[in-house]
Amino acid sequence: xxxxxxxxxxxxxxxxxxxxxxxxxxxxxxxxxxxxxxxxxxxxxxxxxxxxxxxxxxxxxxxxxxxxxxxxxxxxxxxxxxxxxxxxxxxxxxxxxxxxxxxxxxxxxxxxxxxxxxxxxxxxxxxxxxxxxxxxxxxxxxxxxxx
Amino acid sequence: xxxxxxxxxxxxxxxxxxxxxxxxxxxxxxxxxxxxxxxxxxxxxxxxxxxxxxxxxxxxxxxxxxxxxxxxxxxxxxxxxxxxxxxxxxxxxxxxxxxxxxxxxxxxxxxxxxxxxxxxxxxxxxxxxxxxxxxxxxxxxxxxxxxxxxxxxxxxxxxxxxxxxxxxxxxxxxxxxxxxxxxxxxxxxxxxxxxxxxxxxxxxxxxxxxxxxxxxxxxxxxxxxxxxxxxxxxxxxxxxxxxxxxxxxxxxxxxxxxxxxxxxxxxxxxxxxxxxxxxxxxxxxxxxxxxxxxxxxxxxxxxxxxxxxxxxxxxxxxxxxxxxxxxxxxxxxxxxxxxxxxxxxxxxxxxxxxxxxxxxxxxxxxxxxxxxxxxxxxxxxxxx
Ligand SMILES: [Zn+2]
Numbered sequence: 001x002x003x004x005x006x007x008x009x010x011x012x013x014x015x016x017x018x019x020x021x022x023x024x025x026x027x028x029x030x031x032x033x034x035x036x037x038x039x040x041x042x043x044x045x046x047x048x049x050x051x052x053x054x055x056x057x058x059x060x061x062x063x064x065x066x067x068x069x070x071x072x073x074x075x076x077x078x079x080x081x082x083x084x085x086x087x088x089x090x091x092x093x094x095x096x097x098x099x100x101x102x103x104x105x106x107x108x109x110x111x112x113x114x115x116x117x118x119x120x121x122x123x124x125x126x127x128x129x130x131x132x133x134x135x136x137x138x139x140x141x142x143x144x145x146x147x
Numbered sequence: 148x149x150x151x152x153x154x155x156x157x158x159x160x161x162x163x164x165x166x167x168x169x170x171x172x173x174x175x176x177x178x179x180x181x182x183x184x185x186x187x188x189x190x191x192x193x194x195x196x197x198x199x200x201x202x203x204x205x206x207x208x209x210x211x212x213x214x215x216x217x218x219x220x221x222x223x224x225x226x227x228x229x230x231x232x233x234x235x236x237x238x239x240x241x242x243x244x245x246x247x248x249x250x251x252x253x254x255x256x257x258x259x260x261x262x263x264x265x266x267x268x269x270x271x272x273x274x275x276x277x278x279x280x281x282x283x284x285x286x287x288x289x290x291x292x293x294x295x296x297x298x299x300x301x302x303x304x305x306x307x308x309x310x311x312x313x314x315x316x317x318x319x320x321x322x323x324x325x326x327x328x329x330x331x332x333x334x335x336x337x338x339x340x341x342x343x344x345x346x347x348x349x350x351x352x353x354x355x356x357x358x359x360x361x362x363x364x365x366x367x368x369x370x371x372x373x374x375x376x377x378x379x380x381x382x383x384x385x386x387x388x389x390x391x392x393x394x395x396x397x398x399x400x401x402x403x404x405x406x407x408x409x410x411x412x413x414x415x416x417x418x419x420x421x422x423x424x425x426x427x428x429x430x431x432x433x434x435x436x437x438x439x440x441x442x443x444x445x446x447x448x449x450x451x452x453x454x455x456x457x458x459x460x461x462x463x464x465x466x467x468x469x470x471x472x473x474x475x476x477x478x479x480x481x482x483x484x485x486x487x488x489x490x491x492x493x494x495x496x497x498x499x500x501x502x503x504x505x506x507x508x509x510x511x512x513x514x515x516x517x518x519x520x521x522x523x524x525x526x527x528x529x530x531x
Contacts, residue, residue, distance in 0.1 A: 083285075
């Protein structure tokens with residue numbers, strides 16, 4: 001259920017709703033068009049290349065390199081309690097990009113442009129509702145729950 | 148193709164306008180523009196309203212504005228493309244007049260933003276990013292431009308000081324603009340002492356939310372030629388888009404929409420970047436102005452930091468930019484901004500900019516960006 005994705009979710013209904021179920025089970029999924037084979041991350045149900053609506057999920061390795069990052073001090077509604085937090089945009093090894101928080105394995109002082117990272121599926125343990133996300137961690141970090 | 152002329156301009160006070168509703172703000176700018184154009188409001192055959200509705204309690208804004216301006220029963224409608232809504236309104240009026248459906252139109256950019264709290268605005272504006280995959284991580288509008296800034300600094304060696312030199316320039320000119328929200332000069336030291344927002348940005352890298360309105364009266368060539376005012380001709384209109392998501396952009400050091408929109412505008416006007424004598428660019432954040440120098444071709448890609456350091460965008464530099472203070476100092480009532488830029492350019496073309504007047508200003512340009520570059524409108528305005 002896609003409403004599980006994110007601390008605050010703004011789009012609970014989507015054709016790629018199972019993405020969040022996979023993430024909960026520790027798998028990071030992109031999409032692959034069954035018609036033309038075009039792969040995408042973030043996953044999309046409808047192919048931008050051939051317009052086909054026939055897609056399948058493809059598991060991504062989570063291997064990534066850092067394109068850019070920033071630490072947000074002035075947080076929007078719903079995120080005040082976690083500020084300041086650092087977000088990064090990464091190029092995924094397979095294709096596409098994602099944006100995520102840096103996790104505990106990488107202190108801010110160690111962040112460098114172009115560094116190798118591992119995208120790791122996470123669950124907010126302290127929350128009663130199921131809330132999943134992913135974080136940017138040191139290469140080799142495996143799936144684990146947040147502290 | 149026949150031409151479309153701007154024959155009247157009006158600009159209200161930008162700032163925290165707890166004294167007025169949005170339609171009252173619109174009226175101030177409209178009255179000034181109608182008086183400036185010396186037209187009978189009854190001759191106006193339609194209006195276009197540039198505004199972003201989410202910030203207002205009033206639903207369906209054009210209706211309330213049209214009534215308050217006394218323009219019923221002629222048509223009106225809203226254009227919305229985030230912070231470029233005002234330029235979209237101008238483009239729409241240009242299309243309306245070019246099509247022959249209209250001869251004389253009022254374009255009003257108007258916005259009230261200060262009725263909601265800053266965290267709410269941060270949340271609303273952050274959702275100009277893609278909400279499904281990005282806003283879930285608490286992205287904000289400054290954060291997106293900060294991602295651009297970090298990358299620009301990394302790839303081209305743009306410095307923290309160069310970013311802030313944009314703010315220093317725009318406050319320098321804003322101090323000379325009576326309609327600006329902040330009419331005070333600043334120093335780099337003061338800017339460096341301000342609170343962090345999203346690294347590398349601090350408060351002085353960011354434009355301020357504001358209330359305000361601006362208006363232009365646009366006319367067909369035939370109507371404009373009878374105007375008693377020197378006509379500012381809208382000779383180049385370029386518009387382009389880029390992906391909603393930063394995750395699908397070709398690079399993070401510029402806005403592809405701005406490059407495309409300016410190419411179209413230059414081509415239509417038959418000019419190049421070197422012909423622009425004065426420009427208004429969308430400096431929502433300091434890096435945005437530096438990227439604009441490059442995207443518009445005022446300098447090479449990556450040379451924007453040096454461009455401001457060498458003061459090439461000051462009034463006596465190669466290409467004067469934001470000589471009214473820019474969004475940074477004027478404030479950014481998002482729907483009004485594109486129209487406000489146009490008002491300033493027309494003033495410059497007419498030689499009415501007072502102590503902010505740029506010499507030999509015969510060709511001006513506006514560059515108005517929506518969101519984080521999803522939309523860009525570039526307009527070339529020329530006097531005969
Ligand atoms: Zn396909």
